[in-house]
Structure formats: C-alpha cells, structure tokens
Amino acid sequence: MTFSLPDSPAKDDLLAGRPTLWLNTGPRCAGITDSSLPIRSTQVAEAETNWQRLAPLLQSIFPQLEALGGRIRSELIEADKLRHALGYSAPDYGRIFIKADGDLPVAGSIKARGGIYEVFMFAVRLGQESGLLDKDGDLLALASESARALFGQYAIAVGSTGNLGLSVGIAARSLGFKAVVHMSTDAKQWKVDRLIRMGAEVVRHKSDYTAAVDHARNNAAADPAIYFVDDERSELLFFGYSAAAQELAAQLTEAGVVVDAGRPLFVYLPCGIGGAPGGVAYGLKAIFGDAVHCFFVEPVQSPCAMVQMMSGSDELVSVYDVGLTNRTEADGMAVARMSSFVAKVMKPLLSGILTVEDDDLFCWLWQAHFCQGLQLEPSATASFAGPSFIVNSHQGQAYLTAHGLVDKSALAAHVLWTTGGAFVPQEQFDSFLKRGASLARVQA
Ligand SMILES: Cc1ncc(COP(=O)(O)O)c(C=O)c1O
Structure with a gap:
C-alpha cells in the first residue's frame, strides 16, 4: 500500500x-x-x-x-x-x-480485565447452552467436575504479543479448557515458558502480531471445538x-x-x-x-x-x-x-x-x-x-x-x-x- x-x-x-x-x-x-x-x-x-x-x-x-x-x-x-x-x-x-x-x-497485566472476562463469559454461555446452568443460576456450578468435563471438549485460542495470551491461557486452563496461544515474534520467552508450564499449547510465529492473529483466527474458523478470542474484533474483551x-x-x-x-x-x-x-x-x-x-x-x-x-x-x-x-x-x-x-x-x-x-x-x-x-x-x-x-x-x-x-x-x-x-x-x-x-x- x-x-x-x-x-x-x-x-x-x-x-x-x-x-x-x-x-x-x-x-x-x-x-x-x-x-x-x-x-x-x-x-x-x-x-x-x-x-x-x-x-x-x-x-x-x-x-x-x-x-x-x-x-x-x-x-x-x-x-x-x-x-x-x-x-x-x-x-x-x-x-x-x-x-x-x-x-x-x-x-499480572491489564489484559486480565479483558482475557479473563471473555473466557469466563464463554464458559457461562456454554454452561447455559448445555443445561448445566439456568439463566440466572449460581455460576459456582461452572467450577464443578461436570463443567470441567464439558469445557475439556473445547479449546480456547488466541493470538498475542504475550500478555493477552497469558491471561486467556490462565483463565482457560483454570476452568479445564484446552488453551492454544499463538505468539508473535516479539513475545518474551518467559511468557511462553509460563504458559507451557500451565499446560497451554504455544505456537510461536516468526511473524508479527497481525500475522499471528490472522493465523490463529483461520485455524479456529476451521474447527467448531475452538473458541477464538479475537483481540482485533472482540466486543467482550x-x-x-x-x-x-x-x-x-x-x-x-x-x-x-x-x-x-x-x-x-x-x-x-x-x-x-x-x-x-x-x-x-x-x-x-x-x-x-x-x-x-x-x-x-x-x-x-x-x-x-x-x-x-x-x-x-x-x-x-x-x-x-x-x-x-x-x-x-x-x-x-x-x-x-x-x-x-x-x-x-x-x-x-x-x-x-x-x-x-x-x-x-x-x-x-x-x-x-x-x-x-x-x-x-x-x-x-x-x-x-x-x-x-x-x-x-x-x-x-x-x-x-x-x-x-x-x-x-x-x-x-x-x-x-x-x-x-x-x-x-x-x-x-x-x-x-x-x-x-x-x-x-x-x-x-
Ligand atoms: C503491558 C501491556 N500494555 C499495554 C498493552 C496494549 O493493549 P492493547 O493491545 O489492547 O492495546 C498490552 C497488550 O498486550 C500490554 O501487554
């Protein structure tokens, strides 16, 4: 251009x-x-x-x-x-x-406010859709073993320069979701290491953030069991x-x-x-x-x-x-x-x-x-x-x-x-x- x-x-x-x-x-x-x-x-x-x-x-x-x-x-x-x-x-x-x-x-970053919110709101939606949760039901039901079993069937994916990946990864793993974090080339190694330690899958890209997000979005679009947290477009975030x-x-x-x-x-x-x-x-x-x-x-x-x-x-x-x-x-x-x-x-x-x-x-x-x-x-x-x-x-x-x-x-x-x-x-x-x-x- x-x-x-x-x-x-x-x-x-x-x-x-x-x-x-x-x-x-x-x-x-x-x-x-x-x-x-x-x-x-x-x-x-x-x-x-x-x-x-x-x-x-x-x-x-x-x-x-x-x-x-x-x-x-x-x-x-x-x-x-x-x-x-x-x-x-x-x-x-x-x-x-x-x-x-x-x-x-x-x-540990401002990304906690967006990433945790979106992952937990997705969990609420899944809980309601699956009948685990009534519309105004007690959300503590989402910490149950049956909820974890449900969430384990889904992966939460995100593209990130680091901190959004951390917050989404932490939130996803805490509820029992799989987590797939696409990191741009700028991401610091310690953020990658921390995610891997908590059981997230980390895909390291040699490209910049925009390309990492595009890649993650395309991957998620092909699989209904992947929920994509879209840093470029998400209103929930x-x-x-x-x-x-x-x-x-x-x-x-x-x-x-x-x-x-x-x-x-x-x-x-x-x-x-x-x-x-x-x-x-x-x-x-x-x-x-x-x-x-x-x-x-x-x-x-x-x-x-x-x-x-x-x-x-x-x-x-x-x-x-x-x-x-x-x-x-x-x-x-x-x-x-x-x-x-x-x-x-x-x-x-x-x-x-x-x-x-x-x-x-x-x-x-x-x-x-x-x-x-x-x-x-x-x-x-x-x-x-x-x-x-x-x-x-x-x-x-x-x-x-x-x-x-x-x-x-x-x-x-x-x-x-x-x-x-x-x-x-x-x-x-x-x-x-x-x-x-x-x-x-x-x-x-
Ligand atoms: C420490 C820190 N500050 C600021 C930002 C900027 O947030 P945003 O990308 O939503 O503009 C980020 C994004 O990851 C961040 O990690």
Whole structure:
C-alpha cells in the first residue's frame, strides 16, 4: 500500500520516529450515546453487572482474589515520590496518580480485565447452552467436575504479543479448557515458558502480531471445538476492560478528586492493538463525558493508532506503510496495525496520541521501582510521558487552549495507567533495571 499522511504538526516527528503528540481535531460525537458508534454505552454497565456475578466463581477458582471480593482490580496510587523524579514537581501538574494494573491479580497485566472476562463469559454461555446452568443460576456450578468435563471438549485460542495470551491461557486452563496461544515474534520467552508450564499449547510465529492473529483466527474458523478470542474484533474483551472505569471513578472519589469541566481528568493509556486502552477510555467517557481527556501512548516505531487516526482513512493503515519498523522492546505495544473496530469507536472520542522512545521506557521503569516500589515491564511505563506533553509542549498548550483549560492545569488530575509487570521473572526484571539505571544516570 502506498500512502501519504495529511499535513499535521506531528507528522514530521511521527515519520522520523521522534516522540510527539498528535491531537485529534476531527469531528467529535455528542458523547458515547452517539448512534453512529457500533456499540452502546449500556454495555459498560452490563459488563460491570457480569463481573459482579462472576466474582464468587472467580474467588473460588483464584484464592488470591479473596481479599478483593472476587474482583480483578488494582490500586490507585498517588505518585508523590515518582512525580519529582519525572520532573512533575510543579503545581502546574495538578495531582498525579498511578493506576497499578501492572499488579493485577491472576494475570499480572491489564489484559486480565479483558482475557479473563471473555473466557469466563464463554464458559457461562456454554454452561447455559448445555443445561448445566439456568439463566440466572449460581455460576459456582461452572467450577464443578461436570463443567470441567464439558469445557475439556473445547479449546480456547488466541493470538498475542504475550500478555493477552497469558491471561486467556490462565483463565482457560483454570476452568479445564484446552488453551492454544499463538505468539508473535516479539513475545518474551518467559511468557511462553509460563504458559507451557500451565499446560497451554504455544505456537510461536516468526511473524508479527497481525500475522499471528490472522493465523490463529483461520485455524479456529476451521474447527467448531475452538473458541477464538479475537483481540482485533472482540466486543467482550473491550467491555471487560471498560469496567475498570467504574473502579477508577470510585478510587478518585475516595482520594478526594472531583472531575468536572473546570477540574479535568487526563488519562494516559499504553496502546497496542487498542482494545485495552479503548475499552477503558470508552468506560471513562461513559462516566465523565467531556471532563475526561483520554490519550493513547505508543512506541515511536509502533504508533499504529497514531498512523491510523492521523490518516483519517476508513481502511486500515500500518506503521510499515509509512516506513516505520514496528521494532520495540515494549512487546505489549509491538503492533503494526490497530483494530478497525477500536479505531471506529475511538475516532470521535480520543483526545490524542503520544509516542515515546524505548530508552525512556527503561529509565522510567527504574525510577518507578526506586521511587515508588513498582515492578513494571517496559510497555507499562509509556504513560509517564503524558503530563509533560500536555503541560510543556506546544501541542499540549494548544489542546489546553482549545478546551479552555489553560488556567486549570493546577486543578487537573493525571492518571498514568501502568499496564503490566508483576509476573516478570526476577532475572529479567534485573536486566530491565540495569538498562534503566544506566540511562537514568546519563539523563541526570
Ligand atoms: C503491558 C501491556 N500494555 C499495554 C498493552 C496494549 O493493549 P492493547 O493491545 O489492547 O492495546 C498490552 C497488550 O498486550 C500490554 O501487554
């Protein structure tokens, strides 16, 4: 595909692989109730109800969820120490929080919210179709031996850069399903090893994520005993993520944060295919409307959402089409072509997209560990770039001006969504820290 992007202030930086901020100046819809969107906002509330119904079952299968009432949830942490290390000490940055999805129980990444939800909702459907479960019956029946025997006749397949595979694999095996995980070339070996240890079949592809997903989808289409979790198209995944918005809203209230037109909420979300950040952003829009400003963050060589949105095209555009490599250490974001479903939903809702360099991800990983005691993987720190772009860059100032927020900076709350890391083996984490430490020293 030959392609040219329309002129915009971020275009040169994007094409040169330099960090940049692209602002979405396209037409906005009148909030998420807009009938032109392919989904309905009531689906966010339905997902929350489903999660509540699943909680006793999840708790019975994963004892670590007992203290959380069976919910897959993470802490909201005020970044009181980290903000200084990141250069965000001034009052202009308002309050800065970390949403700690890197510590999410069961699967150790934001993908737990989507992957576990979809697998468990499929189990509910199978339970009902087979007569094991009445329509409103107790879901604990799905932990029975007869349910396991039923689930054992099915395989759950997924294509992944790593973390979705882990979350789907863990959820599938916990209920007795077979699990087949197609991993792209970027997937880290420890994620593969962990899946194999739990009895999943792992198919390693030499190709990128898009090709791995295509392969997995084609395989599944040929076999009715395979259920395919489609990271590019799944609404179940999307709405599984969206329930995080309600969780965040309650935590912000608890922290004394009020969100309204004069007290904006900025949320920065690492983006690969777009499902996880899209689902969360959509859920946040359902709650906060125009008062929340959602930005995706991507690696400079894998900015698939930025290329897509900037192009304005209804056809999918990949980072290869504009001469970028899709090479990054941030494996969760090593995606060349975003989901067309998510692109369509987010086009009128997203505030903008920013890009970051790999070296910065490692530097921030080190700072997050030593200032705030967090264990993150490189993809997970991408959101740390957000406040600087908004407060310090020309583009950020243009955004604040366009939204009447120039004098509201100090009243803002910024949420840096950290998306994975708890499961990274110590040896691998030490090597991340080593790289981060050397970079942090150079920058100091
Ligand atoms: C740690 C981490 N952050 C962010 C993402 C991006 O999520 P999505 O691909 O749904 O955009 C991923 C995806 O695997 C991930 O593993």
